[in-house]
Amino acid sequence: MAQNMQITYDIKGENTGTIKRRRIVAYIVLAFLSLLCLFWFYLLFVNATKSHAELSLGFTAVPSTHLFTNWKQLMKMPLKVLPGLANSIFVAALSAICATYFSAMTAYAIHVYRFAGRKAIATFILAVMMIPTQVTALGFLELIRKFNMMDTFWPLIIPSVAAPATFFYMKQYLDSALPLEIVEAARIDGSGEFRTYNTIIMPIVKPAIAVQAIFTFVASWNNYFTPALILSNENRKTLPILIAQLRSMDWSHLDMGAVYVMIAFSIFPVVVVYLCLSKYIVGGIAAGSVKG
Amino acid sequence: MKSKKSKVVAFNKWGYIFLIPFVVVYSIFQLIPLFTTIYNSFFENYRSGLTVIGPTFIGIDNFGKLFSDKNIWIYFGNTMLMWIIGFLPQILISLLLGAWFSDNRLRLKASGFFKTVIYLPNLIMASAFSLLFFALLSDGGPINSILIALHLRTEPFHFFSSITASRVIVGFINFLMWFGNTTILLMAGMLGIDTSLYEAAEVDGANSRQKFFRVTLPLLRPILIYVVITSLIGGLQMFDVPQILTKGAGSPAGSTMTLIMHLNQHLYSKNLGMGGALSVVLFVLTGILSIIVFKMSGFKLEDD
Incomplete structure (x- = not known):
């Protein structure tokens, strides 16, 4: 029935020829935009496999075989690449855990309990959601100096406990996925409130936690502004700071093969994770915005 | 009880x-x-x-000094200009793609694949992506090598000595990183539009262009405003891309220096007074924009 109505409308509105033409235009534009997105990664991949000598001869589209020698060249440079990787993973992973666990807890508090000031707190968190951290960076640095936490990872990890965007996403998820009856049933069975949260609620919100964990991890992994202000010890720097250091070196003496390998090294972990989980990530974007 | x-x-x-x-x-x-x-x-x-x-x-003297500083207005202008260079193509292309993806008569195949690809740049480390563009567009880099091979140039084009080229590159990187995100948001909005409205328009003989301008766009207005304002807040924070491309110098001739890059300089030189004043101004600006977004969101909490 619906199929039949669709066909009549097709005849009434536009004939099938027009739709076919529009479809072809759409595919051409989409193919072009996809190429525009992927082209740079292709160049990066090709150039990361070429030696400095090959790169100076000009561009050719075929990959070469020097990926490993480029990596060895990069290791010879005064950049702490492997500690940088470890630092980035450490900071991003702990940030993701803190943000999801505690912001979900906050959303749960607002969702399940009815207490004075509940509305005010929820409204406040949402109102400040968009305000960027850069505008309080000055006071933040003063505070971190006073706490003697300069050049440590804590100022990059602890603040993620209060992540308004994660709170908002979790609140929406709880609205759609957690009937209060479940909490009441747990109470009748004698489960403490804390135990209910950890053993019953956490498994229910796991899909939302996963999406938000990825977003927080990536945001922390990519973050350059705050870590660059806090970390100064060479062994504690994260990958974005190393990228900035690489940019500040004397480029007339740089091994370009090593430069491309370094860029690829900072980018590809996220690309691989994204390609494995893209279904969930793309689905999570619209849901995390105010009007989904 | x-x-x-x-x-x-x-x-x-x-x-x-x-x-x-x-x-x-x-x-x-x-x-x-x-x-x-x-x-x-x-x-x-x-x-x-x-x-x-x-x-x-000194009371509000820092603010007086800030607003009478010619440079701060230049940096504000740079920030807004580079935001617009990235945002205009972004919103136009996102609207087009969103309309195509949500058009149930077009029935595009592999739309999941396309969405995955166009969202990819959003997750890339902005500093690494910028360094990549710096390397690719350098005098001996592949882009110049391709331009020369195609006989479009006889000698390398110095992208980062040209004010226009530098700003366009920053805008382009921002466009590339954000148009996938905007497309997905707008598409979600378009899918939320009641299909019976389109059917009614079709019965009245509307073609796809009329449906887009007369039905989709007016109903999409709240989401469009949301997208514009959140992007503007993001634009005011512009930092990583021009900072890495120009080593924090905002070259050539300060033409890519943004407000947050300038704030960053104050933070490093511990110019706390002026840095504080600039932060407060940015806080007020982003705060006002946030409140508009929040009011529009129509956020409601179930009552006690």
Whole structure:
């Protein structure tokens, strides 16, 4: 029935020829935009496999075989690449855990309990959601100096406990996925409130936690502004700071093969994770915005 | 009955307990820094060589100095210009793609694949992506090599010596990183539009262009405004891309220096007074924009 109505409308509105033409235009534009997105990664991949000598001869589209020698060249440079990787993973992973666990807890508090000031707190968190951290960076640095936490990872990890965007996403998820009856049933069975949260609620919100964990991890992994202000010890720097250091070196003496390998090294972990989980990530974007 | 109610109230105190981590961390790491930032903006406090000048209370003099500084207006102009260079193509292409993806008569195949690809640049480390563009567009880089091979140029084009090219590159990287995200948001909005409206328009003989301009766009207005404002807030924060491309110099001739890059300079030189004033201005700007977004969101909490 619906199929039949669709066909009549097709005849009434536009004939099938027009739709076919529009479809072809759409595919051409989409193919072009996809190429525009992927082209740079292709160049990066090709150039990361070429030696400095090959790169100076000009561009050719075929990959070469020097990926490993480029990596060895990069290791010879005064950049702490492997500690940088470890630092980035450490900071991003702990940030993701803190943000999801505690912001979900906050959303749960607002969702399940009815207490004075509940509305005010929820409204406040949402109102400040968009305000960027850069505008309080000055006071933040003063505070971190006073706490003697300069050049440590804590100022990059602890603040993620209060992540308004994660709170908002979790609140929406709880609205759609957690009937209060479940909490009441747990109470009748004698489960403490804390135990209910950890053993019953956490498994229910796991899909939302996963999406938000990825977003927080990536945001922390990519973050350059705050870590660059806090970390100064060479062994504690994260990958974005190393990228900035690489940019500040004397480029007339740089091994370009090593430069491309370094860029690829900072980018590809996220690309691989994204390609494995893209279904969930793309689905999570619209849901995390105010009007989904 | 009464005892049941008091039991529920007893449970409700757990709401406060569960809120403790968020509230404590937010207060210490966001609110206190906000207040000290505002506090600092009323003091003359900077480093001149090794000597510390101040802190001396000077009221709102820092703000007067900030607004009368010609450079700050140039940096504001740079920030807005590079945002617009990236945002205009972004919103136009996103509208087009969103309309195509949500058009049930077009029935595009592999739309999941396309969405995955166009969202990819959004997750890439902006600093690494910028360094990649710097390497690719350098004098001996592949782009110049391709231009010369195609006989479009006889010698390398110095992208980063040209004001226009540098700004366009920053805008282009921002466009590339954000159009996938915007497309997905707009598409979600378009899918939320009642299909019976389109059917009614079709019965009235509307073609796809008329449906887009007369049905889709007007109903999409709240989401469009949301996208514009959140992108503007993001634009005001523009930092990583021009910072890496120009080593923080905003070259050529300060034409890619943004407000946050300038703030960053104050933070490194410990120019706390002027840095504080600039932060407060940015806080007020983004705060106003945030409130507009929040009001539009129509956020409602189920009642107690």
